Amino acid sequence: MSIREIHYPLYKKEDTDAFFALFQNNLANFVVIAVTMLGLGFPASIVFGKVIPGAAVAVIVGNLYYAYMAKRLAQKEGRTDVTALSYGISTPVMFVFLFGVLVPAHALTGDYELAWKIAVAAAFLSGLVEALVSFSGNWIRARLPRAALLGAIAGVALTFVAGEMLFNTFSIPVVGLVSLAIILVGIVGKIAMPFRIPVSLFAVLAGTVLAFALGFQSTDQIREGFANIGFYPLLPSLAPFEGMSYLFGALIGILAVLIPITLYNAIETMNNVDAMAAAGDSYDVRECQAVDGIGTMIGAIFGGLFPTTVYIATVGSKEMGAGRGYSILNAIVFALAAMSGLIAALAAIIPLAAVAPVLVFVGMSMIGTAFASNDKKYYPAVAVAMLPYLANYVMTRFNNAAGEVVAGISEGIVPLGQGAMFTAILLGAMTVAIIDRHFRQATIFALIAALLSFVGFMHAPALAFNAAGDFAIGYLLVAVFFIYCAFANRTAATTEDPLKKAA
Secondary structure (H helix, E strand, O other), X not given: OOHHHOOOOOOOOHHHHHHHHHHHHHHHHHHHHHHHHHHOOOOHHHHHHHHHHHHHHHHHHHHHHHHHHHHHHHHHHOOOOOOOOOXXXXXXXXXXXXXXXXXXXXXXXXXXXXXXXXXXXXXXXXXXXXXXHHHHHHHHHHHOOHHHHHXXXXXHHHHHHHHHHHHHHOXXXXXXXXXXXXXXHHHHOOOOOHHHOOHXXXXXXXXXXXXXXXXXXXXXXXXXXXXXXXXOOOOOOOHHHHHHHHHOOOOHHHHHHHHXXXXXXXXXXXXXXXXXXXXXXXXXXXXXXXXXXXXXXXHHHOOOOOOEEEOOOHHHHHHHOOOOHHXXXXXXXXXXXXXXXXXXXXXXXXXXXXXXXXXXXXHHHHHHHHHXXXXXXXXXXXXXXXXXXXXHHHHHHHHHHHHHHHOOOOOOHHHHHOOHHHHHHHHHHHHHHHHXXXXXXXXXXXHHHHHHHHHOOOOOOOOOOOOOHHHHHHHHHHHHHHHHHHHHHHHHHHHHHHHHHHO
């Protein structure tokens, strides 16, 4: 059969189940975004008029392009069983942008609209970095210890995802505890829910019904939700470029969050595309990273502030026998949901305590993955990389008053929280190098930490020369100690060799 005779269907029945799986994943993220931003005080005009439509544009662009890539692969290989890559907002990165970018931006400016502009500027820059990483992602990946990177992300998961969401779960215990129990029984215990309803959907439905039945939610909120139904056009703006001046000014420290999390996002895409190749559909990893980056940039231009990625759920779609139709349908449905205000209605009706347990499990999974993806000997590196985000969480929740609030606890909390992502990765990387007795690598990581501290990316509120001098000196002394360890370790190895030979 020639390539021209291949009929790769636009839609087939197997696409339906795959669509619902992908739609539920993305919808949960959209509802959490809306509920969280409204809870932080952002007006509905920004949340539903700008952020949700912009995020939808990113999802639309990526889903349609991946459907095109699937068709191209089908024609190239003469197969009709090719599955398009699943695509959407990266859940771990979403939380980092909510609490590591948006919240600090508002804390500094006190202006919701300006904070949104700064966040979309950060998203645009993140997309640009990921598109550029597509040319060198493999080189960076090979030199950054997995334990350090995943440990830093696990720190975010422990504090801002699982921790923050557990607090919200317990805010209405009769709702949150029941939803949490359903999640644990269904996902951890692997017990099917009634009528084979997906576990996360059943947890949210049960929590919402309880909230209304027990009076924690009122019918006024249903009316409020449907009052948001309307027309929200997908309109581009110059917001990313207006916020960029702040991003490279007073909020330069956000780059300490943005660059590592973007690298994580690029690696997540790489890993998930690799998993799909093992399942039978081999896509170009570099092209996929570029698509994710460009999709994020386009979404930012339309008001979205969340980077996107290829989902590991693609493998599940492959097992369902899906083609490209589920991806196309996902793009169409999210366009309609964002423009009609349906997501606004759901965000008003569903209580956060009912959704939060789903995300507690997401955070638990992220922490578990950080350990499971590494050899047991690297567990200390994962653990130490998690710790700086405890300080960052305290800082973020107390906003600009953090220094005064925590002064009586420890003077180290604020500087440890500043540039926490860089600190986490570098401490984790040094620990990996120590475990492997690669003291030259440990020295390099210590020198990088000294440089970043000196110019203000770490342990300082802003960029400046000698911004965190004490920390820079400390890391330099650590580097000197690692150099000593390198020579001592080499001398010890040389001394042991004759003994081994004699034995």
